[in-house]
Amino acid sequence: MVSPATVHPNLGRPACLWSVLMVLSLLLGLYLTVIPATAQTTDALASVNRTTVVEGSTLTLRVRTRVDNHELNLAPLLRDFEVIDQRSSTNNPALHEALGRDFQEWEITLRPRQTGHLTIPALQVGTARTHPIEITVLAVSPEQRAVMDRNVELDVAVSNRRPYVGESIRVTLTLYYNVSVNGAFADVTPEDSEWTALGDALTGETQRAGNTYSYTRFHYLYTPLSPGERELPTFRFEGDYRTHSLAPRQPLRDVRSDPVALEVRPVPAEFPGNHAWLPARDLTLTQTWSGVTDNPQVGDQFTRHTRVQATGPDGARLPRPAEADSLPASVRRYEGSARAEENLDAEQRVSTRHDEVAYLLRQPGSLELPALRIPWWDLDTDSLRWAEAPGRSLDIAPGPLQPTPDLVEPEPAAEVADDAGPGLTSRIIMAAAGFLVALALGWLLHRSGRRLWQRIAHWWARRSANPDRPSRPARASETKAEPRVRTARKTAAGASAKQPRRARRPSAAPAWIQAVRQATDQQDWARLLGLLAEHRDQTGWPDLERMARISGQQEVPTLVRDTQAMQYGRPEQQPDPVALGERWLRCLDQWPQAGPGQTDNAGPDRLYPD
Incomplete structure (x- = not known):
């Protein structure tokens, strides 16, 4: 009889081995089916530098993914976190070697909006998603x-x-x-x-x-x-x-x-109202002279340099030193440009202003240049003070530029009044003369401007019809007719080359008439006038009356004038273009074919008389 103790191991070993193989097969199938699907949706790694933070502090979230997943959606974070900063990089060498492929990494600095347990949700990165992360935010105690x-x-x-x-x-x-x-x-x-x-x-x-x-x-x-x-x-x-x-x-x-x-506090009442308010801790006024000689003469000039330095106010508030008394008429005064500068340190501001005044000596005798004074309010003593620079006495000797007594200029005020009077009168006279000249020119242009414009227009039409000039590009309406016009010009010039200039008649060749008819049909009045000017240049003597007599059409002068009005006149002077074209067509239908041998004893007249 076989005991169970000896039989059980032999019978149980195959069953146990079979069970292990079954478990490994299930795990392998799970790995081959579930894990790839999971990796496909979570092919993005997320981590934080710490999971427990204090209220108001920040943490760093890092997200890594394949380089082709370049879109990171941070919208789910905004409910519980404030995005402080965001940076991205690609292909870190260490991670590239570990992962074996290209990747992209984001670093996002976050600040929690509230205390307690918060969750960084799963973030969409292109086609991949990260996993959520739990965060604990500790409150700050009153202590x-x-x-x-x-x-x-x-x-x-x-x-x-x-x-x-x-x-x-x-x-x-x-x-x-x-x-x-x-x-x-x-x-x-x-x-x-x-x-x-x-x-x-x-x-x-x-x-x-x-x-x-x-x-x-x-x-x-x-x-x-x-x-x-x-x-x-x-x-x-x-x-x-x-x-x-x-x-x-x-x-x-x-x-x-x-x-x-x-x-x-407002400006104190003790401060003089005719000077600029100037509060300061300290203020000094110094001066220097340049160009002053021991024996000044009439015509000499010299310069007075002043320097104002104050502690407290800025340079723009420092005034120009004012002369205590009025300046005598024997000297002329010219003010130069001012220059201001500031020096700032950790305790105070020191401002400086520099001025220059030039003097020109005009008369001999004794001269007293007045002193300079600046009122300012001493903030340390809370009182009014005056900064002064002394004046100067000069004995002026006669010089080469000394004026005679009757040429001595008056006081500055009277001088300004005398200068202003004649200047104003001269400007009024010049303005009146200019107005009269403009009025005369306007009247002349009104009388002769229209005639002058017609002459210029006629000259341009003749210049455009000159065959010796390089032809301009033809318009669409002239493209077909232009070659025929040029042929007519060449034929007329060749036919008239063997006879004297005064023996030629107006050319009524079919090509010319056809060109005139085409310009009339198209209502191209500029070209029509150019053809008439060409007609005049080829004959040498035609005028309106003789053209009408040769063609047998007494309406030719009226047609030409109406065509000129249509091209150059004002709208109210222009006739009906359709009616004008019909009149020209009727005239051309009855135009005779003039031969080259016909002559006329009359001399040449202008086609467009005044």
């Missing part, structure tokens, strides 16, 4: 927010909270931080004021409440342009920070300055 607020602070200070209108005050903006900060200030636009940056930003370290802070400091000049109460605009810093190099970056929220109230 962490308080720490963040203490880590980054923004402070604003002004040099004067009660400035005068037009006074430039210094605004210092300082950002304190004891963490790694990355960001920028939001743009501000102060109203009814001027805003100027002073120098570059300053960086350093300082102690605040027992802690060491780094700082970045900016200086500005703020100039209000109208009096009244106002506030400086609120400054805001936007960006992110992290506490150490391995910590994720977190956003900065509500980092802004406190409001600063200002009381802008």
Whole structure:
């Protein structure tokens, strides 16, 4: 009897082997059917640099696919994530070697819109899709927010909270931080004021409440342009920070300055109203002379150079120095161009203005050049002050350019009045003369312009019909008739070559009549007049009356004049073109065939009389 212990292994080994083979066959079939289909739809790989982030921080999503899948649809991300940045590249060498084919890679920087568990959905990349990725977003606690607020602070200070209108005050903006900060200030636009940056930003370290802070400091000049109460605009810093190099970056929220109230005072009543308002911390006026000799003479000239330097106002606000007294008539004054410059540093603005005034000596005697004065308001003492440059005394000797007493020019005011009077009268006389000349020319053109235009038109028609000139390209309406016209010209010229010029009659050859008939049928009045001009050039003597007598058609002069009116006249002077064409056709039907031997004793007259 065989025990089960000895029989079972022999009987079970084939069954076990058979089971293993069946399982391997099923797995192989699954791999050959399901896996290729899955790979076909997920032939795009997606990954993130971290799956747990803090509220407000960012993460990086990387997507890789074949290079032919070049379209990445990010629309499913926009519900839960904000796309901060997106970059793409192709054929990274390391991945190209690992995958064995060309590929494309995207790097997308995302910021979650809310806290909790979020999912980066499957993204369509051409014909492929990525797999979804789970993300956890941690909320920032109030304690962490308080720490963040203490880590980054923004402070604003002004040099004067009660400035005068037009006074430039210094605004210092300082950002304190004891963490790694990355960001920028939001743009501000102060109203009814001027805003100027002073120098570059300053960086350093300082102690605040027992802690060491780094700082970045900016200086500005703020100039209000109208009096009244106002506030400086609120400054805001936007960006992110992290506490150490391995910590994720977190956003900065509500980092802004406190409001600063200002009381802008008007111009003081003590300041003289006939001068430009000029508030400054300091102001100096200096001068130099060039071209002045020890023994000046009439005709000499020299230059007065002035320099105004002030602390606070810009160069455009600095005025030209004014002379304290009026200038004598014995000297002429010429002002040169001004030049302004500014020097800005982190603390203040220093502006400088340069002026030049040239003087021409006109009469001998003693000359007192007045002093120069500029009023300005001292902001340090809050009082009116005057900057002065002294005048100069000169004894002018007679010179070669000394004028005689009766030629001495009057005072400047009288000189301007005398110059203005004759100049105005001369301009009026010249304007009246020009008007009369224009009126006379218009009258002459009205009388003779039409006749002159007709003569020019007739000359152009004769010039166009001249066979010696190179012919212009024929119009579509002339293409068929032009060769016949040229044949008629050649025949007429050859037939008349053997006889004197005055013995020729008007040519009535069939070719010429046929060309005239064709121009009449087409209502081509310019060509018709050209044929008549050609007819005149070939005969040498025809006029309207003789042409009418030879042809037996007394209507020829009227037809020619009506044709001229149709070509050159005004619309109201033009006859009916259809009726004119019919009249020409009736005339041509009765035109006689003139022979070359006919003569006429009369001399040549013009075809188009005045």
